Amino acid sequence: xxxxxxxxxxxxxxxLRNEILTVDAKGVASNADRGxxxxxxxxxxxxxxxxxxxxxxxxxxxxxxSSFEEICANFVGRCFEKFEHLRPGEFFVxxxxxxxxxxxxxxxDDLEQLAARHPQMATALGSDYLIKPDIVxxxxxxxxxxxxxxxxxxxxxxxxxxxxxxxxxxxNILHASISCKWTLRSDRxxxxxSEGLNLVRNRKGKLPHICVVIGEPxxxxxxxxxxxxxxxxxxxxxxxxxxxxxxxxxGGDDRLEQLQTMIDGKRLRDIADLPLDLTx
Numbered sequence: 600x601x602x603x604x605x606x607x608x609x610x611x612x613x614x615l616r617n618e619i620l621t622v623d624a625k626g627v628a629s630n631a632d633r634g635x636x637x638x639x640x641x642x643x644x645x646x647x648x649x650x651x652x653x654x655x656x657x658x659x660x661x662x663x664x665s666s667f668e669e670i671c672a673n674f675v676g677r678c679f680e681k682f683e684h685l686r687p688g689e690f691f692v693x694x695x696x697x698x699x700x701x702x703x704x705x706x707x708d709d710l711e712q713l714a715a716r717h718p719q720m721a722t723a724l725g726s727d728y729l730i731k732p733d734i735v736x737x738x739x740x741x742x743x744x745x746x747x748x749x750x751x752x753x754x755x756x757x758x759x760x761x762x763x764x765x766x767x768x769x770x771n772i773l774h775a776s777i778s779c780k781w782t783l784r785s786d787r788x789x790x791x792x793s794e795g796l797n798l799v800r801n802r803k804g805k806l807p808h809i810c811v812v813i814g815e816p817x818x819x820x821x822x823x824x825x826x827x828x829x830x831x832x833x834x835x836x837x838x839x840x841x842x843x844x845x846x847x848x849x850g851g852d853d854r855l856e857q858l859q860t861m862i863d864g865k866r867l868r869d870i871a872d873l874p875l876d877l878t879x
Contacts (some may be wrong), residue, residue: 603815605679608871611674612838613635619663619781620814621655622646629657630782630814637849644845649838652796657699660781667781668694668733671812671870675734675777678874689739690774696735701773702762714741730794736775736808736877740765762804775808775877781817795830800869807830807878812870816842817855825866832860833876839869 631642676692
């Protein structure tokens, strides 16, 4: 029998091939850097591993990026709900959203209003805290009836500050912030790192999962984001086993070794790992 996660991963790849993972009239893959011979070669070998793709004009970066976010959100949402027995609770997955709507970052709304009233403060505060994740996973606070469903665990006299109880506060809790990068250039890698670091610094309460999903074929560019610790949980490649086989075919042990180093160092995983990691 084929597992649900494997089937969903295949459907995820099929959706990518239908929308953004294509080749142009010259055979250049849409996730390759046209100006780099090795990028074109690796991306082509990766497509051979994934199956047939359509010949089409490469979409503009903003269009392909938005489609990648939508396809990733659908995959994460469909898979994450299947593991509710591992992490009970009322969760939701959606594309986009302001972090200030969530409990841990609600105070950022006050900062924004303060900056709007006092322009001189806007200069000092900057705008790095105004983060809009590509995908958010949120959790609804729980009613006391649900918490006490099997035993009397909480009452009106205790646990009056925890965000999990809806009687204490009504905002959703940010469980995960997921950034999606179809391709990577050095500036995009640093943007993802900066967002992650600001999520760490600006929170009040639980730190959400901070993840990045990528479609980049070049190990050196993946390393610019995946190596290091602290600002990101992990980087997830849309087709990691296929990329490894593609690198093996293309040759160049140093690139395959670099990828393996990131995997062994728990900095790089496959997209199929993401829904399970979110249950932790």
